[in-house]
Amino acid sequence: MHAGDTIMALSSGALPSGVAVIRLSGPKVREALSFVAGELPKPRVLTLRKIGADRQLDHGLVAWFPAPHSFTGEDCAELQVHGSPAGIKAILRTLGDFGLRLAERGEFTRRAFENGKLDLMAIEGLGDLLNAETEKQRQQALARYDGRLTARVEAWRHTLLDLRAEIEARLDFSDEGDVADDLPRSFESQLLDLRGSISDALASLSSGRIVREGVRVALAGAPNAGKSSLINALSKSDVAIVSDEAGTTRDVREVPLDIGGQLFVLLDLAGLRATSSKAEAEGIRRAEAAIASADILLWLEAPDTEKAIRPNTSAITLSVGTKSDMADRARYDVAISTLTGAGLNELIDRLKILGEGLTGSEPSLVSHERDRHALHEAIAAVDEAKRNLMNWELAAESLRHASAALERLIGRVDAEQVLDRLFSSFCIGK
Template identity: 70%
Template structure:
């Protein structure tokens, strides 16, 4: 990425399409519109124009967003033209001749960040919003993008500034008569309130992660208990091979499922048993790892199959009796049949209830591992400040480190370490 370049990109997806949106940002936007669309339209008002300099390439709507009041903070424009591959190619070629270059993935958003239009939390929220598949993911991402989490962080930073001011006053003005050695009576109360607020936010990271990444549900049990059949029934598609031969599943197969706006990731696993097959043994090992990392385990038992040894430690476990059309399994939490469909609706209802318990009501806005790391560092620094109150310099340094952890979360420190990886996942044109 080169600062000062004017960039362009097709922002509307694959061609052909009904409409194609070509996005521009940078110092050459005005001159490009003069050349390509006759002149620069009134700001933020769409104008119907012939598109082309020396020859007419297309006809479409042109809109201009002058900086700094634009998405990137620079002069921006959009050309809404017909979604013809040949037409878009010709327009991009003419723009290239005018000095523009194709944008890199996420470069529009990166310019918005660097020009102070978005902080790092909002950038991550935008990325999550683009990737959202379910209603809860959309709600979570949009709230993060809108700055609700930033407001909380800024409030904590203000509280920290007040706490730091009292400590640093005793460092810088210890010889002044109006600065006493003792801290104000409510100083420790304010510190405790800040610790409680950050600790509560930290405790919500797991529920936020579940919304963003999905609840991982392991379908586990002995071979031939009906794991692949259940996966197919829930997916309403034959995505997994079903065979009477035991051990046909050798790897972890993942299938996303939207239940009530919550993303579930179903894991079809190899049946657990002792085996001399090297390939099947590897499948069993991977199945055991998946069970250990799952949020929910559906332990499947069938009336015609001997039960396998259940894992000693697992997440929330639901015992599911399969093949209910040929018989019932004792001690099962529910019974179902993938042949008749009996019990499938009840299973979906039970999964929805478990999701409510795991993810809670309104989705947590803290959902990235970076969130956990920054809040953990801030909380540890506050605890160190509390124990170091006998030494003003140590206490002040601990409070500075707590502030730095929160600033790192917003993106005011060490942002470059996060940006390259983050924007690599963005689509070109965003």
């Protein structure tokens, strides 16, 4: 990436399409826009123009965003034209001849970061928003992108700065008569309140992760208990092989499902039993590992199969009696029949309620592993400062470490490695 370049990209979806959006950013945007669309339109006002230089290539809407009031903080423009593959190629070729180059992945967003338009957490929120598949994922990503977590982190940083100022004033001006010898009585309570606030945010990490990655639901039981049939019934597709032969499932199959705006990841697992088959044994080992990491366990039992030993797990467990058309299944939490459809809506409703309990009603702002690491580090530094209150130099250094951990979270320090990894997952034109 070269900061001085003017970049361009098709920022809309695949061609052909009804409308296509070409985005421009950089120092030559003003001249490039005049070159292909004539006189500059009023800033931030869509204007219908002919598109082309020496010959007309298309006509469409043109928007002009002079710096610094743009997404990237640079001069920007957008061309909203017809989504013709030939037309887009011709426009990009004309702009390329004028000196613009095609943008790399995430380059527009990276420029926004480098020009102070977005912080690192907002960029992560934007990435989550682009990948959001369910309503809860959209809500959570938008909350992060809108800066709600940034605002909380900034409030913690201001508190830390105030606390450091109290200590450092006594270190730097201990010989001045107007500086008290002791810290204010409220100092320790402020420190404890700060720790509690960060801890509360960290406690929401689990629900935030579940929203981003999905509620993991393990379907387990003996071979032929109906796991694959239930997966197919819930997903309304033949994603899993259903066979009377035991042990046909050898690996963990993940099937995403949107229930009430929340992502659920259904795990179709090998049936649990003693076996001499090495391949099936490996499948059972993987099934046990998946159960151990699941958020919800659906323990399936059928009237025509032997019962398996239910594994110990911390997951929320529902006992599901399958093949209810063959026998009374009243002693189970839910009785279902994939043949008749009986009980499936009840099971979906139960999953929805359990999912809401795991994710909460409000979107969690803390949802990334990077969040966990930074907040843990900040809490540890605050605890260290509290232990060192009798030694002001050490306490001040501990508070500085807490501030540095929060600054890394925002992206004010040590951001390059995170940015390189993050932008590699962005699409061209964003």
